[in-house]
Amino acid sequence: MHTSYHMAPLTPHDTLSENHFRVPLMTPLLSRLVTAWSLPVLAGLIPALACPAAEPTETPHTDRAVAQIRQQAAHLAKGRRLISADFFRSLATANFVQSRLSSLNYAIRAAAKEPLPTNVEESLKWNAGICGNHVAAFLEIAQRIGLRARPVEFYFRGTRPEKNHSHICVEVYYAKRWRLFDVTWGTCFRKPDDALDNLIDIETLRTNPQVREWAVTNQSDLWYQQWTASGLDPLEYLDHARMDILRGRQGTIRLEAINRQPDEATYQPRHQPNFFGRNRADKDYGAVTVQLESPPAKAMVLQLEVLGFAGTGTLTVTSGSQRLSIPFTELSAGKTLSLSFESPVSKQVVRLDTRPDPPGGVAYVVFRTIRLSDR
Template sequence: MAFSMHKISIRQIFLLWISYLLINIVAIGSDLRAQDVTIGSKTKQLLNEIRNEVDQLSERSPNVDRAYIASISIMNHVQRIVSPLQYSVLKTTGEDTPKTVEECLEAKAGICGNQVACFLELANHLKLRARPVEFYLHGKTPKENTSHICAEVYYDQAWRFFDVTWGTYFMMDGKAASIDAVRESPTVARQAAVTNETDQWFLHWRRSGLDPLTYVDHKFVDILRGRNGVIRLRGNEFVYLPTHQPTFIGLNSLSSDYGPVRIELLDVHAGVSRVIIQVSGYAGTGELVIEQRGNKMAYPITELKIGENEFVLPYKVAAGELEVKMKATNPAKIGYVVYSRIHVSR
């Protein structure tokens, strides 16, 4: 079926992008370092091309960090092959979209979640220390929330940030910068951005008035590095829904570079004494902890049921934030809870 860009608005494409991003971030939820013991033919072919390229460039530029050369090579190849534009074509024409790394390379299609999955798998095979960096940008209302996912690679004693979708890294102080450095000096970072501005998806976003690098200086953004960090939920009175945000709490990887997702409920009313969590599932061990200002209660996740779980707090909540997190009871095991809604009441 033919695809005509003028038949689809940028809003439709943008919504497709956001809707399927989280699906692909969940796909990265399992430890990619243990994924694909048997390498697919497309992955193997690309891996060999990148190895040869890195060997060649490292020999010709012996003073340049090999990990930097490899990171740029992986990013360039993945951006070139795994196309968000082609992904939108497949979605618009009703065709199946790729899910695995091998399928993305075969279909030459994927959004940022797919691209980062490809990046991380290739980086793993090249013995690079890499992990995802997720951005959850808050809109004026939760429905306007958006998200994006990139990668970072550890070398030269620091994490270096790479946005695979746009072929972007930030050359600050003569080196690829960390996401911390980018966020601390956003004006300098935008000037230092090295981006593949000939990419058709990038050009389309710019023509449509969208900012591909909005995460650089967005004021209200939650960042997960190796899935470690806090996700803030804004409620509708007493109901909190993850909107274009992760739907799990806790740790789902034992990699030392990964950590747990914690939830912070914003603007909770004073006097709340009950928390009801709609649980879709759980894995591993640990305790679900609901805490505010040193007051807390803990509940073993193995005793949770699928559906509504009501917790009567042994303390009165003050107006403000309420944290929901996991406490590990066995550091050798994962522990996380998948949820769809949190309801608080007095």
């Protein structure tokens, strides 16, 4: 199925990937660092999120990685018929990516103002990457070796939008369940004395108080050592209270206002996706809903600054019992869409999403800002 893309010219402040969502990078808060020696390295992760380019036509480093991972997985699986072969393929892929794409190398390159990897091939060539690069590499390799995998994104909401940060893992489907792999920290989760391949999914992890005891983690990794020495928690996604999760890009992203007046509020993603809707027609992927938190009680007008859109369908805006629907044919890239509610939203959250046509297809909107006001 052909998908039409409509994009406005981007400014230097627009950070879109080829999938039109902000690449989740580890973005720690400098105020949380407790050791001065780590400050210059971690500071390299704070600037605006990078925009990965499309993969090059020739990928010799990725090709070699795939061949080596196939050999390693096959070797691990010898004589172990009771254990899922996909477990060994997943483990070999995660181990290879973490050991080759060094987060410390990435930070060193950033501090030296050297080029940073913008795709999987460059990450493997330069032996550098952080969590967004790790997951991109894992998913690319997984596709080539026949693993069913998808990203799991964690968006931590700070006390203010500028304190937001994010992380990303992957989950692999085998033996009738999804299994979580945190590639960056070389971590998977298994209950004590359970089968080697019986790893746990993120939903189970988030509902069990013993979850940290189940972590199988490569604590010898240099970046892990530096992270923990700085007072940061590599596994904060297990029990963080203010966090949004996207599994296969499906879930709700809650936006806090970056600018608020008595009768108006402006919302803009900060280390969060800047799109809503469904941007991949795949059974393992879903749609993102954007939810505007604490809107002004008297707000009746929504202004959506549209950067672009793709697919066919309808844009929908809901607040309580009020629902507005706009066909994609009425959208214009680079223009601001203005919509009016019949009555004030009365502090009820406002949600933006899409309805693809046909169902299950692609329909998403990329935006810069959303403004709610009384006029």
